[in-house]
Amino acid sequence: MADHSQPVPKYYKIYKGLLEQIENGKFKPHDRFYSDTELVEKYEVSRGTIREAVKLLIQEGYLYREQGKGTFVTSPTIKQESDKLMGFTELMRKYKKEPSAKVIDKQVVAPPENIINLMDINETDKLVYLVRVRYGDGQPMIIERSYFVYDLFKPIYDMDLQSNSIYELVYEHTDIRLGEATQYISAVKAKQPEINLLNVEQGDPLLLMTRLIHTKDGGFFQYSKDVYRSDRINFTTTTEPFEHFHDDHGLPLELSDNSW
Amino acid sequence: MADHSQPVPKYYKIYKGLLEQIENGKFKPHDRFYSDTELVEKYEVSRGTIREAVKLLIQEGYLYREQGKGTFVTSPTIKQESDKLMGFTELMRKYKKEPSAKVIDKQVVAPPENIINLMDINETDKLVYLVRVRYGDGQPMIIERSYFVYDLFKPIYDMDLQSNSIYELVYEHTDIRLGEATQYISAVKAKQPEINLLNVEQGDPLLLMTRLIHTKDGGFFQYSKDVYRSDRINFTTTTEPFEHFHDDHGLPLELSDNSW
């Protein structure tokens, strides 16, 4: 892999510095934050750079601005991970549990019928079929049953998939960059092999998450069916139903029939 | 209410103009988009203004940039509704089923212990307890068990809650504007009263969605536990896992351990 290291821009350093202050609890919920001018003087940069840094904090839900009034700190209860489903390691870290994994099955296979359609590949293309159980502090949490596009998975096929995140390996050892993931969540009854692998009772309710993961250039990377112990892991999402970027520039305001 | 109309900024007009071109199918998936310079000349504004407009299109998933290369149009199949869970009416519309609802219970109650903590209200405050079953083409889909803050719900208390969306009613008949919703998804076994109301078998797996809905000013509006027939409704989300604003600035790269 090439160098890839870029100089860290100023606005990003400033963002990190301000973020640390916020996360250390320096501000109470609706406290006044620094004004642009104050930050310009403190960091000795131009206002544009300051606004770039503050914009990041706003996008991540730490701050909000009110014209004429100032910049303020959000209520800390509502924020963070505002749109993405939490990842496994992230989840484990949050609850201070040690993540690990165990490979149950790994082989190169021909694509099953349903996946040919889903992933828009040829019958002659090869896939990697990988089954892993993921643990938090030794307790089984998730069974991952995945199909990867062989050509993309090849470089890491023989690496240590027990202790490493697949995505970490992909990022470090290939040029592949992952893109969007489409996810479906439903509920299923536990049966074999989940009963043994997850150590649950027959018929216990489990969460089934079906995922289709793309590469950044729009191709396919992975199709996966993951079964979660719903007594140990829930999904969390936060959404902002009526608050798109520019609702108040005189446009129709699409929002009325939202009913979740 | 005062005038409140702001002059529409240039970058917003430009954004609208470009968006229209994209949505009209002027570009194929990975087509080259206009360069900053081209747009500067076309619209006769500064580059900063152009970048502001293009940034909006990027944030909404229509475009992506690659340093040194150019700006490109995203694949149209993956985008839109990228982050929010689909609402019931939206869902029904999508599958061309007729949405309806039936009120099972409606009363003014004192706040239960657990909700006092969750919603940060006083013991003396009143809540509205509302239970509804929601149908698609006459088939039961969801049981909604909700607590609303009485003061906010009051204006629509006696209205027709069978055929209308609560949120629609709130939007039309009050000044309340809703804000963020935090949602937890887990799986449960069907028991009474779900068996009767949703017409399922004992022990069938159901999706349980717990929601806490805020008003735009940060107060609380609703706490709700919704049970979904998982054979009829799944949740769908789309996320962009590795594409935070600034992933490649040499930092620890928070993304690595993403493992969904």
Added chain:
DNA sequence: TTAATCAACTTGTATAAACAACTAGACAAT
């Protein structure tokens, strides 16, 4: 042919300056 270099493009970051829009408080006039 192959490799290295260069030139012309692209996007990314940063500066300095100015004005518009809005808010809150002080003050004066009614």
Added chain:
DNA sequence: ATTGTCTAGTTGTTTATACAAGTTGATTAA
């Protein structure tokens, strides 16, 4: 007491300029 006005401070938008960093293709040198 209420109203209006002014002022200082805030965020919002826009301009013009400059250079850094990365890509691409053409040209040149080996």
